Amino acid sequence: MAGFDDLASERSKAQFDVEEMKVIWAGSRHTLEVSDRISRLVANDPVFRKDTRTMLSRKDLFKNTLRKAAHAWKRIIELRLSEEEAAELRFYVDEPAFMDLHWGMFIPTIKGQGTEEQQQKWLPLAYKMKIIGCYAQTELGHGSNVQGLETTATFDPQTDEFIIHSPTLTSSKWWPGGLGKVSTHAVVYGRLIIDSKDYGVNGFIVQLRSLDDHLPLPGITIGDIGMKFGSGAYNTMDNGVLRFDHVRIPRDQMLMRVSQVTREGKLVQSNVPWQLVYGTMVYVRQKIVSDASCALSRAVCIATRYSAVRRQFGLQSNGIETQVIDYKTQQSRLFPLLASAYAFRFVGEWLKWLYMDVNQRLQASDFSTLPEAHACTAGLKSLTTSATADGIEECRKLCGGHGYLCSSGLPELFAVYIPACTYEGDNIVLLLQVARFLIKTVSQLGSGKEPVGTTVYMGRVEQLMQCHCAVQKGFLELSADLVQAAVAHCQLIVVSKFIEKLQQDIPGKGVKGQLEALCNIYALFILHKHLGDFLSTGCITPKQASLANAQLRSLYSQVRPNAIALVDAFNYTDHYLSSVLGRYDGNVYPKLYEEAWKDPLNDSVVPDGYQEYIQPILKQQLRNARL
């Protein structure tokens, strides 16, 4: 069987221990064991099938998502899964849904911004799913500009309550995931008003729906904001709209770790930076970086396996055409994406460490690394999601026409993934935050602080900053060129963290050698892509640029025999890949043909509508022809 033999032959060429690379990719033997076991549990459960998603109406799609979420929760309880195993199960169910926001934002917000008492009250309810929460920050009129939010939370000293209100149409909460049809509660971000004075944006826990009949509570208008990009895709998520008409909540439902409001209506600032109100966004951004490596590796796995199965032109002496993976143009498009997937994996590991380190420091009232954590999570979220969204589209193109079929898995992966460039912070807005951080850092460099990083990459950042760094008055005046410096800074971090990974103990025959090749491919690919920066800032000479290009091409040849094994190391099930082109067995053509007939359009040989619309035309033509 052609495809199967091709992939079997490719796997026999591997020059490294794939099982050990699986451990590197997973992060540890324990994590590999958990993800392997849970991914197969999901793959073997018919409730979690994904192949019909693009054929369902929005209402049927959403109802099926609720069915899956309920079944997932049931399995978590039945099997007594740990928090880690439960997170893995939600990940491999692979369907954006309210659970992502309940576990990924609502609970972390209460943990990060609630007092001890508030955590003790609300977390048990949330962990046991007695309430379902979402994160309601963005409004119809404001998303990036958090300080521009209009929802008000006015303290009423008569009743010891906050009055939550939507004063304008643009103050309607708009986009929060899980809000539209499912969540019973929300963390609502609104302007704290005490005695007519505006104290800026804070978080408030608000119940939205009755726990008895799920109807919206008095003063609450709530619904879904409508269909989003692509069929299936993110339409499994009920992104919602929410308006308040003077809804009253007890004073103790304002999240008060950062600021407290006393019974007398006095605002007391605690000793933590007010920016902790933004803390959830830092947490989610670091998770999104890890998710980028998953999404990109998934697309690269599909495109790499298919590129080894697909043969086109180049008839060889044995009468067989050439595998498209052997074309240098295919390698120059595909292998940098393979290297990027590994690079994002390792920078995501580091970012997770940075986030945990910042949190531990916060416990000790050490806020010194919070600005760097914000800049790194913002910048790396922006860099990795933009590269991943572009990379998934490139993988679709690498698969030719079949990449455009839903059965390839790539169109839906693209449609689900691309909002990552916008949610949790628009990517340009976040790069401007990094630019601000760099300006402040450069201004402090005079104090003898030396930047650290790889020379050429570091030089590029420094030079770009020198070229573009003016005294900026505020966020809005930052020049587009500074965004370039911010990207350069983030690429420096990615390369540096890949190099640091290689300095760790890396067991397994040939594993370190493959990772070194991928690290060099990533670094030289970025250098090639931004050659203008490196040349214009004098970081490299034209001769060096040409040598770098030659080295890049030679590295592609080094990776070529290992490409299939390098994507096998992601250890993805066919269920998770959900792609005929990316099947582990390479049995592409028979499965493509089989999938076609499953389309409802093929339920009848003569299509519905023929008699009404087509036959009259044909008959008329026939009559005309006889005249």
Ligand SMILES: CCCCCCCC/C=C\CCCCCC(=O)SCCNC(=O)CCNC(=O)[C@H](O)C(C)(C)COP(=O)(O)OP(=O)(O)OC[C@H]1O[C@@H](n2cnc3c(N)ncnc32)[C@H](O)[C@@H]1OP(=O)(O)O
């Ligand atoms: C969910 C699980 C994760 C898995 C993901 C995959 C699953 C898919 C399912 C769901 C995922 C979807 C989730 C999406 C959820 C959302 O989208 S929630 C809404 C997100 N919204 C944003 O990100 C808004 C973006 N805007 C901002 O962050 C801020 O408004 C701003 C930083 C752009 C501007 O802040 P602002 O206060 O208006 O002005 P500045 O002067 O720039 O900042 C003031 C100072 O505060 C510092 N700072 C800003 N942000 C942070 C932060 N996050 N942490 C710490 N510090 C921060 C900033 O540096 C300034 O400090 P200095 O004055 O010292 O310079």
Ligand SMILES: Cc1cc2nc3c(=O)[nH]c(=O)nc-3n(C[C@H](O)[C@H](O)[C@H](O)COP(=O)(O)OP(=O)(O)OC[C@H]3O[C@@H](n4cnc5c(N)ncnc54)[C@H](O)[C@@H]3O)c2cc1C
């Ligand atoms: C699928 C999805 C899920 C979401 N889930 C949630 C959720 O659960 N909870 C929640 O609260 N929100 C959620 N959001 C909202 C999301 O956080 C916002 O869309 C995001 O923060 C961007 O804000 P915005 O849409 O208002 O865009 P805007 O801020 O209006 O940006 C529009 C354009 O203007 C540019 N721009 C804006 N400001 C500047 C500036 N200062 N300088 C230069 N350019 C600028 C931006 O770069 C962008 O190109 C979700 C969004 C999506 C798409």
